[in-house]
Amino acid sequence: MTLDNLCARYPALALQLRQLPPRLLEISTLVQFTSGQKVVVRDEPVEYVYYVLSGELLVCNETMEGKFSAWMTMHAPTLISELEILAGIGTYAASVSAAARCIALRSSAEEFAQLLRSDVDFLWSVAQVVSRKNFALSHSRGNAAFRSSLDKTALFLLQHCVLAPPGDRESVVLKTRSRIASEVIISQKTLDRCLMRLRDEGYLSIVRGKVRISASQHQRLLDTWGPSC
Incomplete structure (x- = not known):
């Protein structure tokens, strides 16, 4: 080309x-x-x-x-x-x-x-x-150095939504769990626990192993972990 x-x-x-x-x-x-x-x-x-x-x-x-x-x-x-x-x-x-x-x-x-x-x-x-x-x-x-594992996972998801904003459809995190864990600087087991907790509290969905974030879930993440928080 x-x-x-x-x-x-x-x-x-x-x-x-x-x-x-x-x-x-x-x-x-x-x-x-x-x-x-x-x-x-x-x-x-x-x-x-x-x-x-x-x-x-x-x-x-x-x-x-x-x-x-x-x-x-x-x-x-x-x-x-x-x-x-x-x-x-x-x-x-x-x-x-x-x-x-x-x-x-x-x-x-x-x-x-x-x-x-x-x-x-x-x-x-x-x-x-x-x-x-x-x-x-x-x-x-x-x-x-000053964030909990849950905070770091949520902030990673917010950064993902900046690059792939959820609109009419859910935003899907295509990165593997091992890659996310290495970027967030936590173990994969800790990441899995954080994702499960965020799912249980309504911040995201997990379908066929993939993290999915709707517009309303994105707003919830912003309300809790947004720039003003």
């Missing part, structure tokens, strides 16, 4: 592309990732930078025994490898996998670094991306 085809197929991305430096488009190749595909691997050399146009990614770690742990979710538009480039470190700080189908612009790390040095406005926008991700991580980890 070319950039022209991409813009024709996804008009919403056309505006996003027009806001990028022409030089970035010149040095980049359009790539796609399927759900579950690894994008970069921790401690491997930084070869590419990815400007992610659409999709969702997981910042994660995997032990030698194969245990997978995701500790941050990134939503497009976002960047991968900008942290290492700005820090001047030649290996990836963490692994990143696609959580859903992603479309990205891939450029070489060297050419991307040269673009940052020559385009102050783009450098500023990249610095903002880094800062937003660091803020989100610090904020969530700080909250986690």
Whole structure:
């Protein structure tokens, strides 16, 4: 798929592309990732930078025994490898996998670094991306230290509803229990207990193992765990 085809197929991305430096488009190749595909691997050399146009990614770690742990979710538009480039470190700080189908612009790390040095406005926008991700991580980890498991589960569900608001139909949480538990930073058994309690108290429904949230249940979650609470 070319950039022209991409813009024709996804008009919403056309505006996003027009806001990028022409030089970035010149040095980049359009790539796609399927759900579950690894994008970069921790401690491997930084070869590419990815400007992610659409999709969702997981910042994660995997032990030698194969245990997978995701500790941050990134939503497009976002960047991968900008942290290492700005820090001047030649290996990836963490692994990143696609959580859903992603479309990205891939450029070489060297050419991307040269673009940052020559385009102050783009450098500023990249610095903002880094800062937003660091803020989100610090904020969530700080909250986690003072929240109960039930609070963290409910707040996760509210965040889900921001991305997939329940309307005429229920909003369905498609993530697996193990992935939710790793994002919320609790055990899967604790997560299951929290979900059962929220279900019993009318905050959600569970159908065929999937968490479902109606508009009225979303409002109940907001009333109890919303920003003003």
